[in-house]
Amino acid sequence: MAQYLIRLVQVHESFRKPEIFALAALENINVEVLSYDESSPFCTVKLHDEAAARALISRSILSKAIFELWATSSTYKDLHAAIRQNTASKWVHYKDCSFKFEVDAYQGKRSAAAQKELIESFSYMGFNGPIVMRGADETFCIFEEWDGSGTSLKQVWMGRLVARGSRDAITTYDLKKRCYISTTSMDAELALLTANLALAAPGKVIYDPFVGTGSFLFAAAHFGAYVTGSDIDGRSIRGKDRKRNVKANFKQYGLEGRFLDAWVADITNNPLRAGRWLDGIVCDPPYGVREGLKVLGTRDQARMKEVFYLENGEAAHL
Amino acid sequence: MKVLTVNFLTCAVKACKGTALSFPLHFRDAELVQQEMDFHPTFVRNVLLRVDWEGLKVTAAELGFTTLPAEKPEGEALDNEQLLKDLHTLLLETQVTEGKLVCGNCQHEYAIKEGIPNFLLPNHLGSAPKSEAAFVE
């Protein structure tokens, strides 16, 4: 067992731990959270080994990266003391490799000169290899957490990079670059995060009953799942023309091979066969606010009031 | 619309759910195309567990594929790469672009256009959601 530092992003905070636990479940990894705070992007965990750390975070959307934790303290004096005391046996492994040091100051600012000075204060570890800015063999990072006003340092960490998360995928699936979207298309970050929470993975079948322009399906297919979806509005699936529709989006991303089908259906009268053929359902249920909810087959005026679905999935009348 | 998807769906009319005649839905006037898809043996093995084999045999026969094994392949049979490829071709690459899906119980016809089937029901067959009951099925 060893300690690792996860550098989270400071957005969608309440989904960060659930995402880590989802990925741990998916990869069958034991994770013990040692420190976590909703107001901080730094989370320390105990994991079996580096392979577990890599497997845990490689798919993460709300983690920038995971680091082997060398030391942490509230002052630099104590940090250096802990590094000397606990990690001296590791130094020799990194004596000759190419490397770089980064400084990651949360809520704090450091000039380039101050960063350089800070990095040089770690030179006692005796890394003599070439310093490389791109493609270094090893990346070390000094993390600082400052208080909200940026005046006092709360905590510092030092670690070695093990693996980066999947935040690059947010750019790949950016709505601005997608062939076909609508006003209700789910943004890429939330769609990818949802796919992680749903444990989308190769060999699985994931379904979106409110598929719209397909955002959740691309995210789940990105992680290897086969995907299918339905929508009450066939126009959203068929799209505007031959180049702007759900299928065209799959083509754009090279994910056609994982697209089972999209069909038109009202979830309240759906054609799903009973039985366990699905691994997961991902969706952004209509709340009847942005687009209004359409329900077909109403027979009387009293029932034609708008219906919206509560977060627990229950339908309610406005 | 892929053969695999047909195997996952049935008639949208509530009264038809669970009736023997409502599954599988039957293709009528189906225009078939073969569209190449990436072959992933693991997915075929995995998805076979979720396929209703009797239903698949009916669908396959209606589309002119008559060589399916009588029993769902399992165990060592799934090491046969050619069998998996054949199933991949049937389940994923065989697609209906135009035509109808017909329920054998209520005879309702669902149109397929540009590969997209439409399961919306006319007023007299559908029903409005009654609180959460619509989700419980």
Ligand SMILES: [Zn+2]
């Ligand atoms: Zn029927």
